[in-house]
Amino acid sequence: MRRLLFRFLILTGLLLAPAMAWAQAGPQRSERIEAELVAMSRWAAPGSTAVVAIRQDIQPGWHTYWRNPGDSGGATTLNWTLPTGVRAGEIVWPLPERQRLQGLVNYGYEGKVYLPVPVEIPADARPGSTLPLSVKALFLVCSAEMCVPDELTLNMDLPIREGAAPRDSAHGAAIARVLEQAPRPAGITARATLDNGVLTLTATGGPLAGKDPGAGYFFPYAAGTIDHAAAQTGSWGPNGLTLVLGAGGKVLAGGLTGPVSGVLATSEGAFEITAEPGPVLPGATGSGDLAALPDAAPAAQAPGTGWAVFAQAMAFALLGGLILNLMPCVFPILAMKAAALAASAHNARRSRMDGLAFLAGVLVTFLVLAGVLLGLRAAGEAIGWGFQLQSPPVTAGLAVLMLAVALNLSGVFHVGAGLQGAGSGPLARLPGGIGAFFTGALAVIVAAPCTAPFMAFALGAALLMPWPMALAVFLMLGLGLALPYVLVSLSPRLLARLPRPGAWMERLKGLLAFPMYGAALWLAWVFSRQTGADALGLLFVAGLLAAAGLWLVGAGQGQQALGRRGVIHATAGLVLLVLAGGALTLAVRAPVEAAADPSGPGAAAWSAPAVEAALAQGRPVLVNFTADWCVTCKINERTALGAPGVKRAMEQTNAVYLVGDWTRRDDAITAELQRRGRSGVPLYLLYRPGQAEPEVLPQLLTEGVVVEALTRR
């Protein structure tokens, strides 16, 4: 009975197949797409798995979609009609291209593409026969302007023969290549970590271990997992790579509830991965940045915009550097430089040399800082501009150095006295322009944590550029900072207008010492915020010892000026200085106390959920990203944010005030700054209920600016 039925089926199959094939085999067309069902091999053996493919030839300007279409569109779907016993598997999706249109990103294909499908041939298929395969393919074909669902029924007759089949001459090689390159599992372990709306994907092992994967991009299988349009940045390490993704709507709404599957595309190939929710995997960062995987979409304009952004960043960097001279952070250094300028004003050659040495100091320091910054970022550290002052040892060291410079300006001791007799200059008067060079270096180290208007954009843009361009932007910033002094010191006419050196200079130096004392005190305060009262005490001891040591050294210099040797003074001074160094080391090593509450009345600590919670209550949110070492931030807080008018306006509008304190390293804040295209503080954001994006307030605030922004609807 069963055999009879089987024979009947074969018979009907034999009768029907040629008729269907006759009617519909070969390519089918719509206005937008030509499609055809083709086989990889000339025939298929009974009991084997054959590969057929949907060949698409898409008209220019149109595209079809991957299994996850991205922000819009729909995947190609296949509906098979097959002889008994023949089973079609899932489409083996080739790596898609990314198509950007008006802020959306689609995953799909353009031009010619094959979608291979494995087909199981039953063992009882009769050699010499053909199997009629038929598929109703629904292509959603879209252009930038419109979408059209094109349904095409594709047919083919697959010959059955024993033995290994040679490749189909027309399509075999192309289909084999697609299969070979198609993303597949490769023994990669992956984890997905959701934090503050950021989805961090770490993948290690398999082909990822031990080499630079070049570029990296993750194509999720499910929509709503990631923000398709967001840039994917990442880094790689000895075991694998890390990708930072914007979370998609589903994850933002419901959290990370299960594994995240998709295709990880790298320059070394594309792999299928499934990332379980969990902590990030070790060794997946630290060796370098991943390049961005190029969009398949016409990249012709990309270099153009790149250069435009670069030019803009350079211009803003120069301007930002110039304006940096006006920011409160640079004030103490301004004093040092002013003293130096006054001293050398009437020696054109010396002042020219000083100016250039100062410029060199500024540029070299900028280069070093930028290099360290870029290097650490490449190593996967989440740091931003001003990072050097996030380290307590650096703050403590600078505090003592500032004290020394101030004592020098006060005339307690002289630098280079032994070489030039009773040398009268401050640090900036070291021989051979070395002093000027270090003044420049100091200016950058102390001033750089502040960002000035224009600088923010330049820095933010620079960090996304290839490193040579980024360094160029940093150099431009330095040039801007140094430019006023260089111009003055290079212009004999300006110098000639300065009064002749005399007693007034000593008085000026004495006066200018006080900003330096202030800088030392400020740094000590920052240090206390970073560590605690005990550490601050030790820092004070170090400062006291250093001051006493330098006073003794100065006394020794006085003895030498009188023709005596002054060895005792000098030795005692040096001993005290060494002791000061010891106290400094102890201060830095003192245990860190728990972080203090964010400053400011009614302030709560910033976090992305806190912003959202407040907005959900319909309250505006003012976010202040600040750091204790950022003088501009502190001045804004005193004069504008803490002003009574602002307080009133906040009460009136029922606004929530959130403070993101970046005094110590905080990766969430670094990430948020980065999201706003910034790499440093201050940053002021005003969220209004009902507006998706916050308003960015200026970096120099006044009471009026804040009140006006708060009360404006």
Add this chain to the structure above:
Amino acid sequence: MIRLTVAALAVLALAACQQPAAAPEKAEAPAPAAAPGAMPMAGQAAPAFTLVDAEGAPRSLADYRGKVVVLEWTNEGCPYVKKHYSGAMQALQREAVEDGVVWLSVISSAPGTQGYVTGDDARGWKARTGANSTHLLLDPTGQVGKLYGARTTPDMRIIDREGRLVYVGGIDDKPTTDTADLQGATNFVRRALDDLASGNPMRTAFATPYGCSVKYAETAET
């Protein structure tokens, strides 16, 4: 010396004075402006807006405070929209409006793109599509679409009586253009309106929107 420093500072200050107001905005502009923006999610306040309807009357979201509002991004040329306008969408609109819901259909297509309508074309839209929505709102600049992060047509939002978003995303769970798929699909909008009416917690607050891309104006890369 002091005179010089003061003079130099004054020049720089003059240069700087114009910055704080103009510069940061200019500098910040490129990133957020181009993209449809972050998608405000359920629980967040619905962004306020005012748009002109097909008859030329301005309509503000604020006008409907105290009522449940459905926003529907639409584009009559889109095959996904056509699938739902085979009768299902009109029926849902009628049911909702009968229950006192304000249904606002929004067209964010830019001039010259698919779905863009003005004048008689806009006035005839209702008759042509058989829609039962309260108003058809015209958003040719795409501003409101981007405010809500609307990505596709259809893309749905439901706003409760207090002006909060309670549902964001796709209309149902069958992302296809095939009318046959309307049978057996879970319509998230109907479900959310039922939940709102009965005072139950939302069973679904977000579903990935699907459909054609919203035909926003080409954004100049500034």
